[in-house]
Amino acid sequence: MTAGVIDFLQLTVAGLSAGSAYGLVAVGFVTIHSVTGIINLAQGEFAMVAAFVAIALLAAGLPLPIAGLLAVLVVALGAAVVERVAIAPAAGSSVVAYIMLTLGVSITLKASVLLIEGPQSKALPAFTGGILSFGGVLVRPQDLWILAATLVAALGLYAFLERTVTGKAFRACAEQPTAARLVGVSPARMSTLSFVLAGTVGAVAGVVSSPVIQTDWNIGLFLGLKGFVAASLGGLASIPAAIAGGLLLGVVESLGAFYVSSGLRDAIAFFVLIVVLVARPGGVFGRTQAAARV
Amino acid sequence: MTQAAPRLTVEGLSAGYGRIEVLHGLGLAVAPGELLAVVGANGAGKTTLLRVISGLLPARAGRVLLDGRAVTGMAAEKLASAGLAHVPENRLVFPGMSVADNLSLGAYARRRGSGEAVERDRRFVLDLFPRLADRLAQPAGTLSGGEQQMLAIGRGLMAGPKLLLLDEPSLGLAPKLVSEIFAVLGRLRDQGDLGIVLVEQNARAALRIADRAIVLDRGQVLLQGTPKALLDDSRVQAAYLGRGYTEVAR
Numbered sequence: 001m002t003a004g005v006i007d008f009l010q011l012t013v014a015g016l017s018a019g020s021a022y023g024l025v026a027v028g029f030v031t032i033h034s035v036t037g038i039i040n041l042a043q044g045e046f047a048m049v050a051a052f053v054a055i056a057l058l059a060a061g062l063p064l065p066i067a068g069l070l071a072v073l074v075v076a077l078g079a080a081v082v083e084r085v086a087i088a089p090a091a092g093s094s095v096v097a098y099i100m101l102t103l104g105v106s107i108t109l110k111a112s113v114l115l116i117e118g119p120q121s122k123a124l125p126a127f128t129g130g131i132l133s134f135g136g137v138l139v140r141p142q143d144l145w146i147l148a149a150t151l152v153a154a155l156g157l158y159a160f161l162e163r164t165v166t167g168k169a170f171r172a173c174a175e176q177p178t179a180a181r182l183v184g185v186s187p188a189r190m191s192t193l194s195f196v197l198a199g200t201v202g203a204v205a206g207v208v209s210s211p212v213i214q215t216d217w218n219i220g221l222f223l224g225l226k227g228f229v230a231a232s233l234g235g236l237a238s239i240p241a242a243i244a245g246g247l248l249l250g251v252v253e254s255l256g257a258f259y260v261s262s263g264l265r266d267a268i269a270f271f272v273l274i275v276v277l278v279a280r281p282g283g284v285f286g287r288t289q290a291a292a293r294v
Numbered sequence: 295m296t297q298a299a300p301r302l303t304v305e306g307l308s309a310g311y312g313r314i315e316v317l318h319g320l321g322l323a324v325a326p327g328e329l330l331a332v333v334g335a336n337g338a339g340k341t342t343l344l345r346v347i348s349g350l351l352p353a354r355a356g357r358v359l360l361d362g363r364a365v366t367g368m369a370a371e372k373l374a375s376a377g378l379a380h381v382p383e384n385r386l387v388f389p390g391m392s393v394a395d396n397l398s399l400g401a402y403a404r405r406r407g408s409g410e411a412v413e414r415d416r417r418f419v420l421d422l423f424p425r426l427a428d429r430l431a432q433p434a435g436t437l438s439g440g441e442q443q444m445l446a447i448g449r450g451l452m453a454g455p456k457l458l459l460l461d462e463p464s465l466g467l468a469p470k471l472v473s474e475i476f477a478v479l480g481r482l483r484d485q486g487d488l489g490i491v492l493v494e495q496n497a498r499a500a501l502r503i504a505d506r507a508i509v510l511d512r513g514q515v516l517l518q519g520t521p522k523a524l525l526d527d528s529r530v531q532a533a534y535l536g537r538g539y540t541e542v543a544r
Contacts, residue, residue, distance in 0.1 A: 172388045172399050179386035184374030184403030
């Protein structure tokens with residue numbers, strides 16, 4: 001392989017790895033938005049808090065896998081508490097009120113972590129060390145961990161939504177809320193569940209990506225914004241499209257930073273967002289808005 | 295021994311949206327095994343009446359009793375497990391989910407109940423609507439309007455209800471499908487002690503299968519009686535059956 005091809009493949013793998021994290025955060029946006037209509041501005045903070053919980057548990061002497069799983073569990077339950085305490089009491093409020101509430105949650109989480117952990121960034125150690133070479137293409141093992149964790153989380157979510165009674169009730173509530181109530185599905189419970197699912201996928205993203213992105217108190221802003229861009233590629237309605245949107249964004253970012261300018265890395269996401277919102281407000285992979293409403 | 299309570303009793307019911315009151319002190323009752331047709335013009339409050347009974351819309355005054363038990367103000371998702379099934383206007387099937395999943399969600403409120411009873415109801419529904427049996431794996435959104443209506447009714451029956459509310463099942467359907475669906479409603483009426491409230495714009499078809507009927511007008515009960523008495527009433531003929539139109543116009 002020529003050096004150019006190797007560069008391209010290496011950048012693509014790095015992009016897929018970063019994009020997996022965006023995709024998982026995006027899935028969190030979709031699960032909450034599809035059931036409650038809320039854009040959860042604290043979605044990135046779920047990832048950030050999970051990483052810090054895992055780092056703290058590791059420092060307290062727990063083995064890395066246990067620390068990671070516990071961190072995901074803590075954030076999933078924490079997300080349920082957030083929904084019950086901050087979101088549910090405002091049932092029936094306007095979109096703006098919910099934006100304020102989730103923004104408030106986001107700021108509270110950021111400020112708490114800043115007070116406890118300080119401003120410096122921390123990171124979990126890579127799950128396995130070394131570097132792998134595939135025909136000259138160098139890959140960090142952590143990138144494979146990230147891809148694998150994304151795959152497991154996505155398949156787990158898929159199995160839950162497609163195979164379990166509660167998962168089907170969740171989809172019913174997203175597709176046709178009035179009819180879901182009429183068959184006995186409680187919208188309040190499904191709202192809590194949507195936060196648990198969003199907390200879980202966000203936390204997985206935060207924990208597995210911590211070794212490569214360096215977690216600090218403000219990282220949730222970038223993860224959240226990029227996850228939102230990825231979710232909007234699918235019209236905020238489709239989980240597979242959100243993951244695909246995340247992967248696509250990650251790759252475009254990685255290639256753009258190398259071939260165009262590394263200073264553009266973070267601007268690319270917003271450029272993509274503007275283009276999508278202007279040209280295809282229903283999402284690139286999504287249906288058009290009119291069709292989505294039927 | 296006391297006489298069994300009516301399946302449904304509605305007393306002095308008022309309800310509305312915002313500053314507009316749609317129902318003004320409305321009352322009615324449905325006995326077990328009875329099919330009550332509710333007819334009336336657009337905007338008479340037919341859909342609002344069903345929405346209040348099933349808990350989708352709060353009542354402003356009055357009460358709703360299911361089997362003699364007050365259920366006024368109970369949330370729709372709770373009423374589903376109290377034996378009430380509401381087949382809403384425009385069907386509202388779950389479009390991205392299969393016909394089979396739509397039906398099993400109909401039994402969602404019975405999760406803790408016996409799987410055997412659910413399976414029996416499933417066979418009953420597929421026997422009533424054999425077209426659904428051929429399309430179990432198909433997404434509900436790809437069904438025709440008539441099939442979606444059948445699915446919506448089937449989903450309601452999967453709750454094993456004591457009271458079935460039907461909102462405009464004939465809406466937008468070809469005449470042949472309307473008679474197919476009304477034939478099934480006739481079968482449901484003749485079997486067991488299911489109480490049925492049938493809201494219909496198509497008054498003639500509804501009166502043909504009803505045991506009793508009421509005519510709603512601007513949120514109040516204008517007339518009630520047997521279908522025959524209503525069909526013979528000149529006011530009903532003029533306003534809802536299209537007969538005598540020329541005399542009124544002149």
